[in-house]
Amino acid sequence: MDQPIGVIDSGVGGLTVASELMRQLPKEQLIYLGDTLRCPYGPRPKEEVIQYTLEMVDFLMKKNIKLLVIACNTATAFTLDLLREKLTIPVIGVIQPGARAAIKTTQNMKIGVIGTEGTITSKAYPDALHSIHSDINVYDLACPRFVPMVEKGVLTGEEAYRVVEESLQPLKSEKIIDTLILGCTHYPLLKDTIQSVMGEEVTVISSGEETAREVSAILGYQALLYEGERATKHVFYTTGSSEVFAHIAKQWLDIPIATVETAYLIST
Amino acid sequence: MDQPIGVIDSGVGGLTVASELMRQLPKEQLIYLGDTLRCPYGPRPKEEVIQYTLEMVDFLMKKNIKLLVIACNTATAFTLDLLREKLTIPVIGVIQPGARAAIKTTQNMKIGVIGTEGTITSKAYPDALHSIHSDINVYDLACPRFVPMVEKGVLTGEEAYRVVEESLQPLKSEKIIDTLILGCTHYPLLKDTIQSVMGEEVTVISSGEETAREVSAILGYQALLYEGERATKHVFYTTGSSEVFAHIAKQWLDIPIATVETAYLIST
Numbered sequence: 443m444d445q446p447i448g449v450i451d452s453g454v455g456g457l458t459v460a461s462e463l464m465r466q467l468p469k470e471q472l473i474y475l476g477d478t479l480r481c482p483y484g485p486r487p488k489e490e491v492i493q494y495t496l497e498m499v500d501f502l503m504k505k506n507i508k509l510l511v512i513a514c515n516t517a518t519a520f521t522l523d524l525l526r527e528k529l530t531i532p533v534i535g536v537i538q539p540g541a542r543a544a545i546k547t548t549q550n551m552k553i554g555v556i557g558t559e560g561t562i563t564s565k566a567y568p569d570a571l572h573s574i575h576s577d578i579n580v581y582d583l584a585c586p587r588f589v590p591m592v593e594k595g596v597l598t599g600e601e602a603y604r605v606v607e608e609s610l611q612p613l614k615s616e617k618i619i620d621t622l623i624l625g626c627t628h629y630p631l632l633k634d635t636i637q638s639v640m641g642e643e644v645t646v647i648s649s650g651e652e653t654a655r656e657v658s659a660i661l662g663y664q665a666l667l668y669e670g671e672r673a674t675k676h677v678f679y680t681t682g683s684s685e686v687f688a689h690i691a692k693q694w695l696d697i698p699i700a701t702v703e704t705a706y707l708i709s710t
Numbered sequence: 711m712d713q714p715i716g717v718i719d720s721g722v723g724g725l726t727v728a729s730e731l732m733r734q735l736p737k738e739q740l741i742y743l744g745d746t747l748r749c750p751y752g753p754r755p756k757e758e759v760i761q762y763t764l765e766m767v768d769f770l771m772k773k774n775i776k777l778l779v780i781a782c783n784t785a786t787a788f789t790l791d792l793l794r795e796k797l798t799i800p801v802i803g804v805i806q807p808g809a810r811a812a813i814k815t816t817q818n819m820k821i822g823v824i825g826t827e828g829t830i831t832s833k834a835y836p837d838a839l840h841s842i843h844s845d846i847n848v849y850d851l852a853c854p855r856f857v858p859m860v861e862k863g864v865l866t867g868e869e870a871y872r873v874v875e876e877s878l879q880p881l882k883s884e885k886i887i888d889t890l891i892l893g894c895t896h897y898p899l900l901k902d903t904i905q906s907v908m909g910e911e912v913t914v915i916s917s918g919e920e921t922a923r924e925v926s927a928i929l930g931y932q933a934l935l936y937e938g939e940r941a942t943k944h945v946f947y948t949t950g951s952s953e954v955f956a957h958i959a960k961q962w963l964d965i966p967i968a969t970v971e972t973a974y975l976i977s978t
Contacts, residue, residue, distance in 0.1 A: 466813050468843055526933075538930050545734050546923045573937050574926060575736055655814045658842060659924050660931060662806055665794075669841050 443666045446471040446677070447657065448507030450498040453481030453682075454690045455589075455627035456513030459536065461695045462654035463511070464676070467661070469668045471676060473505050475705055478682030482589075483516040484560035495521045497707040499529070501679070507531065508666050511657060515557060515625055515649075519566040532660050539652035540623045541570035545578065547645045548621040554613045554644075555582040557625030558589065567625055581619055585609045585626075592628045595693065602635045610639055623647045631694055679705035711934045714739040714945070715925065716775030718766040721749030721950075722958045723857075723895035724781030727804065729963045730922035731779070732944070735929070737936045739944060741773050743973055746950030750857075751784040752828035763789045765975040767797070769947075775799065776934050779925060783825060783893055783917075787834040800928050807920035808891045809838035813846065815913045816889040822881045822912075823850040825893030826857065835893050849887055853877045853894075860896045863961065870903045878907055891915045899962055947973035 447467075449460050453476050460474050475498050477483075483491050495517045499510065509532045510525065512518045518535030525533045544553045555567040562584040571578045587605050596602050613619060622644050624630055630648040637646050661667045676699075680687040684702035691697045715735075717728050721744050728742050743766050745751075751759045763785045767778065777800045778793065780786045786803030793801045812821045823835040830852040839846045855873050864870050881887060890912050892898055898916040905914050929935045944967075948955040952970035959965045 466810075466843075468845070532931070534931075539927070542734075542923055542926045542930070545926070546919055573935065574930075575734075576939065577736070651814055655810055656927050658810045658813070659807070659927050662810070662842075663800070663802075663928060667841065671844065 443508050444668055444670070444672075445506050445508035446473045447509050447511060448502035448505065449474045449511045449513050450495065450502065450517070451476050451513040451627065452483040452517065453478045454687060454694070457691055457695055457697065458627050458630040458648075459511060459513035459650040459653050460676075461697055462650040463657060464697070466654040467658055469670070469672070469674065470661075471674050473502060473507060473677045473679070475502055475679045476681070476687060477707070478680045478687060480681065483514060484558045488520050491516055491520045492524065494707075495525075499525060501705055501707055503529070509534065509657065509661060511653065512536065513627055513653070515561040515566070515627065516564075519561065519564045532664060532666075534653060534657050534660060536627065536649040536653050537566050537570050537625070539656040540625065540647050540649040541567060541574065543647045543652040544621045544623050545571065545575050547647065548578070550618070550620050551575075551577055552579045552581065552619045552621075554619040554622040555580060555625045556585045556610070556613075556622065556629065557582075559584045559586055561625050567623060581613055581616070583610070583613055588632060589626065589628045592631050597631050598635055602632065603639065606632060606635045606639045610636070614640060619644060621645045621647060624649060678702045681705050681707060711776050712936055712938070712940075713774050713776035714741045715777050715779060716770035716773065717742045717779045717781050718763065718770065718785070719744050719781040719895065720751040720785065721746045722955060722962070725959055725963055725965065726895050726898040726916075727779060727781035727918040727921050728944075729965055730918040731925060732965070734922045735926055737938070737940070737942065738929075739942050741770060741775060741945045741947070743770055743947045744949070744955060745975070746948045746955060748949065751782060752826045756788050759784055759788045760792065762975075763793075767793060769973055769975055771797070777802065777925065777929060779921065780804065781895055781921070783829040783834070783895065787829065787832045800932060800934075802921060802925050802928060804895065804917040804921050805834050805838050805893070807924040808893065808915055808917040809835060809842065811915045811920040812889045812891050813839065813843050815915065816846070818886070818888050819843075819845055820847045820849065820887045820889075822887040822890040823848060823893045824853045824878070824881070824890065824897065825850070827852045827854055829893050835891060849881055849884070851878070851881055856900060857894065857896045860899050865899050866903055870900065871907065874900060874903045875907045878904070882908060887912060889913045889915060892917060946970045949973050949975060
C-alpha cells in the first residue's frame with residue numbers, strides 16, 4: 443500500500459513520534475501536520491480540542507492517508523474513540539501503546555506516569571492501564587516545567603538535571619516504581635536525563651517508540667505495509683511559521699526537512 | 711467481549727506464550743490446545759502442518775473464540791496468511807511480533823535470530839524483518855540442542871550454560887549483534903542463561919512477551935478487550951497425555967492447571 447501515514451499533533455512534540463515511525467518503518471511515507479498556531483491544546487476546553495483535531499483530520503484525509511496517528515496526548519484522550527468510529531482507516535493514539543508497553547515491562551505492578559497537567563488530570567493513563575489490568579498501581583505526576591525547558595532547547599546538562607531531579611522527587615523518594623511512562627511527546631527529548639535521575643532499575647517507556655511499534659503491528663495486521671523499494675519522501679505541514687518548525691525539527695531530532703508547507707485549516 | 715482467546719501449539723512450547731497472555735491480559739480467558747500427540751511439527755511436510763493446524767483451528771472455532779494466537783513458529787510460517795484469509799476473527803502469529811520488537815530495539819541494525827532447524831531454514835524471520843526494514847542485517851542460527859534440553863527440564867546451571875555457550879558461539883564470537891530474537895517458544899525458559907552467555911549489551915527478545923503485547927494491541931484496536939471484573943478460568947486441551955501436559959505446565963511455568971481435557975481432532 444503506497445499511501446502515506448498521516449500524523450497529527452498540536453505542534454512540534456509529535457515529531458518525536460514521527461522520528462520513531464521513520465526509524466522503525468523506513469519504507470513508509472509520512473504526512474505530518476502540526477497545529478503550531480493553536481498550540482498547546484492542553485489548556486483548551488474539550489470541545490475546542492475536538493473541533494481543531496477534526497479540522498486536522500479533514501485536511502489529512504484529503505491527502506489519501508492509509509492510517510492516522512494522533513501524536514498528541516490531549517487529542518488522543520479526547521478524540522480517539524470518536525475518530526475510530528468516524529473514519530474507515532485505522533486510528534492509533536499515543537496513550538494505549540505506552541500503557542501496554544508498561545504492563546509488559548513491569549514486574550512489581552507499580553507504574554509511574556509523567557505528563558502535562560492536562561494529561562495527568564484527565565486520568566487517561568490510569569484508565570488505559572486499569573482497563574487492561576486492574577491490579578496495577580499507578581503513580582502519576584504532572585511535570586509542568588519540562589515542556590518550556592525542552593522548547594528552550596535545554597535537554598541535558600546541569601540545569602536539565604536539576605529541573606528533572608526536583609520534578610521527579612515525589613516519584614523517586616518512594617523508590618517503588620519499576621517502570622515510568624513518558625506521557626508527553628516532548629519528554630523523549632529528556633529521556634537520557636530522566637533515566638539518569640531515576641536510575642537504571644527503572645525502565646523508561648517512550649510513547650513515541652511504542653506508538654511506532656503498534657503502527658507497525660496494525661499495518662502488518664491489516665496488510666497495509668508498503669513492501670516495495672522506493673525513495674521515501676515525507677511531507678510536513680504546519681499552521682504556523684514554517685521556518686520555526688523546520689528549525690526545531692533539525693535541532694531536536696536531526697530530521698532533515700526540505701520543505702515545510704503551510705496548512706490552512708477551516709478556522710485558522 | 712467475554713469470549714475467550716484461543717491459543718494453538720504443536721505441544722507444550724506455546725505455554726510460554728499463554729503464560730505471558732495471562733500476565734499481560736489478566737482479565738482475559740484462554741482456551742489452549744496443544745497437539746502433543748503429533749508434536750513436533752518442525753520436521754513435518756508443509757501440507758501436513760497446514761492440515762493439522764486447520765484441525766486445531768476447527769476445534770477452537772467451535773468454542774467461540776474471539777481471537778486466535780498461533781503460538782508455534784512452524785505453524786505461523788505455514789498458515790498465518792491462510793488463516794487470516796479464512797477466518798473472520800483476528801489471527802496473531804509469533805514471528806512478526808518478535809521481528810517488530812527487534813526493529814524497535816536495535817540501534818546498530820544487526821539482529822540475531824535463533825530457532826529450530828525448521829524455523830531457521832524457512833527464513834521466516836529474515837523475511838519478516840526485511841519486509842519492514844530492508845537494511846537490517848540478520849544473523850540466524852539453528853540451536854537443535856535447546857528443545858531436548860528444555861524438555862529434560864535443564865534450564866539453568868552448569869550443563870545449561872555449557873550447551874547454550876557452545877551453541878551460541880558463532881553469534882557471540884562476532885560480537886556485533888545488539889538484539890537477539892528467541893525464535894522458538896521453548897527458548898524463553900532458557901532466557902536467563904542465554905542472557906548471561908550473550909552479555910548485558912545484547913537485548914534478548916522473547917516472542918511470547920511480544921506476541922502477548924500485540925494481542926493486547928489488536929484486542930484494544932478492535933474493541934474486543936474484556937473490561938469487566940470476573941474470576942478468570944482458563945481451559946487447556948491436549949491431544950496427548952493430560953497428566954504429562956499438566957506436569958510440564960506446573961514445572962515450567964508454575965501455571966496452576968486444575969484440569970487438562972483431551973481433544974479429539976479429526977485425524978488423531
